[in-house]
Amino acid sequence: MKTWKILLAAALSTAFAANAMAQQTTLRIFTGGQQRPDVMRKIADEYQKRNPSVKVEVEVGGATSEAQQQYLSTVLTSKDSALDVVLIDVIRPAQWAAQGWAEPLDAYLGADRQKVMGQYLKAYVDANTVGGKVISLPYFADAQFLYYRKDLLEKYKRPVPKTWDEMMETAKVIMDGEKNPSLQGFSTAGAPIEGTVCTYLVPLWGMGSEITKGGKLNLDTPQARQPFQLYGRMKQAGVLPKNIAEIPTDRIRIDMQAGNLIFGMSWGYVWNRLENDADSKVKGKIGVARLPHDQGGQSATCIGGWQVAVSAFSKNKAEAVKLVRYLSSPEVSEMQAVMASHLPVFPSVYKDPDVLKANPWFADALPVVESARARPVSHQYPQVSDAIRSNMNAYLAGTKTTDTALADMKSRLQPIFR
């Protein structure tokens, strides 16, 4: 009798164990090297703790948005099921929708859809909805800000600049006063990479113009020349680094962190690194403000941020959607804000005391993020980006003039925006 019971118990427990094994789902997230994979790992660990039946693997890819997309294009064009959840740049959802790479989330959200989408900043609802379908959910928000050396501005009794000209003048005064040959005035992305698209767009928007108008190319305006002229003036004044055409996004952070930069136009993540990295020489010396604008214009900024999409080829879509909803929750938004100074996608999180303690400047960041503008939306966005960034890059390198850069940009964009 006893033996029989023991045997039964053993059999049952084996069956349970086998069952548990069978239910263990492995989900694989793809993230970029620039989007703090270490923080993603911590978030994934938290998710595993709460969902013991799910194992989350974090795969880390290229350091730039293009490098990541090139890898993802090969994986997804071949309909590979290796990835379940993918972190995508804010510029990608239209392209992903056209390609059918993302599993639309409407059916999974069901009746919750209105409620879920209603919590986010409006810009991110728009960015993640393509043709009425929810393609992905926002993971963190982003916009470009002016990072500045608070200590140097105080030393030279200069206010935080409101216009580009003020900024140039202040930079000149500080550079002349400090007599440090490695100290540079102002830096922004100038290499032929995605970030350089915003380098062109910010001054263009600041003058109240844009690349397209009603779906048609709109570069025959006098404002279309302004970004080139602005950076040309900065170059002439010696405020831009000589090698501006080699500067990728993260280089701005590195130069600032080494104490070699007075003003930098960059994204939200920079703050956390400047304040917390062991080798940062500028802890407590940094301020964050709205980007300057031209006389008669207004401050503009590019919308950034990263979204989480479920791969259309995932074999565990239902589980992947659950993970995506967790990654796009106020709780995770708060974790990211504290650990990585990633800007929250929920207005409420900006007021969270822990978040404000780690990032005092978030108090003024919400209106900037709310006013941030989207880069041109197209399923051919990679061509659009290439046309803008390679000509901006050539101009900054001094190999093209305003006329040739603008003409080449137009001729490459014309077939896309007919």
Place this chain on the structure above:
Amino acid sequence: MNTIPAAAADGRRPSGRDLSERALGALLLAPAALLLLVIVVYPIATLFWNSLHGVDNANPAAGEQFVGLKNYLTAFEDSRFWDSSLHTVLYILVTVPGALVVGLGLAMLANMPFRIKWPVRLGLLLPWALPLVFAGLIFRWFFEYNTGVVNDILRRFGVEPLQWLSDPNLAFAAISIAIVWKSSSFMALMLLAGLQTIPKSLYEAAEVDGATKWQQFVEITLPMLSPALFVALIFRTITAIQTFDIPYAMTGGGPGDSTETLAMYIHKTTLDFLDFGYGSALAALMFVLSMAATSGYLKYTRRSSGRSGED
């Protein structure tokens, strides 16, 4: 017992053996042939098929329709195709002879009667064993404006630092230096193998006849080395046509598109823009360029080896 030799005498038996041998041969070759079919013939066929179709993966809804030679005609009118092809040809013209000269020097050095040979040989192998993109990254750091070692040396000599990676001519020079560094060790390895087949007695005889070192090099080394030289040149030219990794890592094609090679433009068209139809046409054109260069070399070697056969 006697039937077997009888059959052989018949003449039927040998042909039977022939057939089975042929069958066995075919059977043994089949796996290799199948593999080649799958990994070489099928992709190339797909490439040509794609090049004749509109395969735009950025807009899969448009479907894949036959467009004839439209993609090729587009390429001929595409200034970026011509520019990137021109850059590729320039890289070939500079880096193939460059790698040949440097590689020959290294091979001669490695062939000298050192007591300890391994450090030289290892020095030859290392750049060759290094992945191309690493070589590109290393040289990018060398040529970096603020922190690169090249500009540091210039500064120490009181020279203004140069914008190696954002000036089109300097970027071309920097990339060419990196390619020559990377590829000359492969040249040297091939040439070293050639050098070692040259009998010592020839040099000894030349020495007795009073030939100078330079005469020995021109009259003995170069002619004896020419088969190895041609093989090395063919390989180097083909890889030069495909130049991708080093400029990709060093400048990403910049400033503007001034250092973009044909292979980089193909990569951008297919993997960034996802236009597989047009990208395939560009790749097919590169294939033609590659075939033309190879057959040119082969024709030349055949002629020269034919001549030496008659001697």
